[in-house]
Amino acid sequence: MVNEKLFKFNGKFIFIGFGSVGQGFLPLLLRHVDILSAQIRIIAADERGRIEAESQNISFEVNLLTPLNYRQILGPLLEPGDFLLNVSVNVSSLALIELCHTRGALYLDTCIEPWMGDYANASLSLSERSNYGSREKALALRRKLGGGPTAILCHGVNPGLVSHWVKQALLNIAHDIGVNLETPETRDQWAKLAQMLNISVIQCAERDTQAINPPKRIDEFVNTWSIDGFVSEGIQPAELGWGSHEKHKPSDGRRHGFGCDAAIYLERPGVQTQVYGWTPLEGAYRGFLITHNESISIADYLTVKDGNKLCYRPTVYYAYHPCDAAVLSVHEFNGKNLKLQSKTRLPMDDIYDGADQLGVLLMGHSKGIYWYGSVLSIHEARKLAPYNNATSLQVAAGVLGGVIWAMKNQEAGIIEPDEMPFEDIQKVAAPYLGKMVAQYSDWTPLKGRGELFEEDLDKSDPWQFKNFRVT
Secondary structure: OOOOOOEEOOOOEEEEOOOHHHHHHHHHHHHHEEOOHHHEEEEEOOOOOHHHHHOOOOEEEEOOOOOOOHHHHHHHHOOOOOEEEEOOOOOOHHHHHHHHHHHOOEEEEOOOOOOOOOOOOOOOOOOOOOHHHHHHHHHHHHHHHOOOOOEEOOOEOOOEHHHHHHHHHHHHHHHHOOOOOOOOOOHHHHHHHHHHOOOOEEEEEEEEOOEEOOOOOOOEEEOOOOHHHHHHHHOOEEEEEOOOOOOOOOOOEEEOOOOOOOEEEEEEEHHHOEEEEEEOOOEEEEEEEOOOHHHHHHHHHOOEEEOOEEEEOOEEEEEEEOOHHHHHHHHHHHHOOOOOOOEEEOOOOOEEEOEEEEEEEEEEEOOEEEEEEEEEEHHHHHHHOOOOOHHHHHHHHHHHHHHHHHHHOOOOOEEOHHHOOHHHHHHHHHHHOOEEEEEEEOOOOOOOOOOOOOOOOOOOOOOOHHHHEOO
């Protein structure tokens, strides 16, 4: 499928933002969609990516979108059947979705973004600055607008592909323990399958080992995907879907008091919150509990209730160990009280080795833990597509899967990854994900703990969040 055209697109395709994800997705768009360069237009906040765009004879303009000008700039460009891909930061997803709805245009983003300044607006409550709050606003907009042109929320790799991997992992576990069942077709059926398998915890478990030369310098923030995006997420409160099996609510944990009530937030930023995780190549590690939409949407999707009574829900969160240079960058960033360094670097050609291991880790079932996901090396990524490292290509693969589905299903309204057909999306994304790995283990977060120093652990249930959290 590497050179297969998957859809003939006749409208305009407009990028909002053109950082690492936009640049990484462009060659996949040109490869798999029958589209002319003249149909594509890029509107970015700065000059990053101009050379890559113009090398393909694609229109590129610098125009910072704001609440005051976005309708004036985008309104005349959008017609029924056009596609708006939002891979920007600091441009409101909800504003763009509503505009696309009125103009009959398709839409996809990789994160529900607010307008500039809201992530760090101290006048807003932590709940208002959370991904939970952003998601509830998007769901409210869906109720307001009803059906209409397809607008896919949060569809990169995580959030995005991980929601489809959770479904595949559930089926794989069921098969391996000898459960005969038809593939679930409804939300309720998927939730009851997770409940039957006794899935207590789902981590998005990621370990990025990509190494760079020259190494990180003093007063420099390095990361293998958008620095702006990572910093924005990192200064939001840590968030997690809160499972029905949990017995120990964190002392700094808070409920939102509105919406689906599937998640809690912690009164501290994600870049200052760590948890234990596990991947096949790394084994156990400590990652940052970075807020992500999938932590809430997966937990909500897999909730089982009897009327208003909660019967089952897994705990869901992102355990992120970025590349080592990014860990050093976060350490320096925290030391400066969340003030960004004066220099930033998103490495591409200066990566000399390593891979990104990103998957879903399902825990609590009868076989222990099960990791299912992508292991993509920098060397494989370079062979597969230009303008990418391993991390950006995993995200671009998720964008491709979502874009193709939206083009083929243009009247789905506002939709989340969890509500989309997982097999169709995986098939499109798979050629760009390296090796899809599935592995069981007997690891638990209690393994090796409390030997040299006493820890406050719940040894009666290894899957309690207090056993994962680093204190």
